[in-house]
Amino acid sequence: EPCAVFQCRGCWAVLSDSLQLCAHEEGELGFLVCYRVTDCVIWEDSLTIGLEGALLGCAYNTLTCQSCGLTLGFILYSASRDLAY
Template sequence: MYDFESFQSCDTDDKKLENESVNQGIVENPVTFHCGQCNTVWADSRGICGEATSINSLICLEVTPDVTINSGREWSPDGLFSACVYNTLQCAGCLCLMGVILYSTPQHLSALRNLFLLKKDKMYCYIFSTGQTVKASTLNFNVTPVGERVSELRQLIQETESHLSDVSAVMDDTRANEATSSVQSTS
C-alpha cells in the first residue's frame, strides 16, 4: 500500500521568488516541473489544472513519458484517501514514488478522478521568465475559477461593445458631414 504521508522534501536549493506577482501568476508563465532527486522533467505548466492543497499536490491533465504509472491498482482503507482505488506514479529516472491517479473515490474527491496528482514536496520548478529553480512547495498554483474568468470576459465584451457603439456613432456623424459637404460643393 502507498503511504501518502511519507513523502520527503527534495534535496534542492530552497530559493524563494523575489517577485510575488510572478508567484501568483505562475500557472500562466512557462514552468517545468522536475524530480527533486534526479532532475527528470515530469510536467510543464501547460498541463496544470491547479493545486489540491489538502494533499499538497499539483493537479495535472498530462505528464511527460518519464512519469510511469505503476500497473497494480491499490486501495486505501483509511487516511486522506480512505476508500479510494488508485495507481501510484513513479519517476522513470530514479524510481521514486511521486504521486497517484485516483480512479474510484468517495464523492468529496470525485473532482480528482483520472487526473495526475504530483506531490509538491517531491519536485522543484524551473521558471523560464526568471531563470529560477525553486521548490514547488514554495509556490502557489491556485487557478482562478472558470466562473470568475467568464465574468471578466463578459465585462470586457460589454466594454468593447460600448466602444464599438461610440466608434460607430462617430463614423455615422463623419459620413453625414461628408454627405452634407458633398451636396454643398456640388451646388
C-alpha cells in the same frame, strides 16, 4: 507568460510544465493535475486501495519516476465522497 517546469525531487528529471497544469489543490493531499506528463512518469497497472488517511477506501494507480523510482503521486480510479468533486 511565465512558465514553470515540474521536476522529480529525487533526480531532477523533467515531469511536466505549467502549460499542462489544469488544477491544483493545497488541502490535505496537496496535489497538481496535469493534462500531459513526460515519459519519465510511469504508472503501475495494479490498483492500490488506501487503508488510512485522506485516501482511505480509494482505489488508485501509483505514479513513479522512471529515472529514480521515486513515488510521485497517483491517479484516482475510485474515490470517497469527500474527494469526488
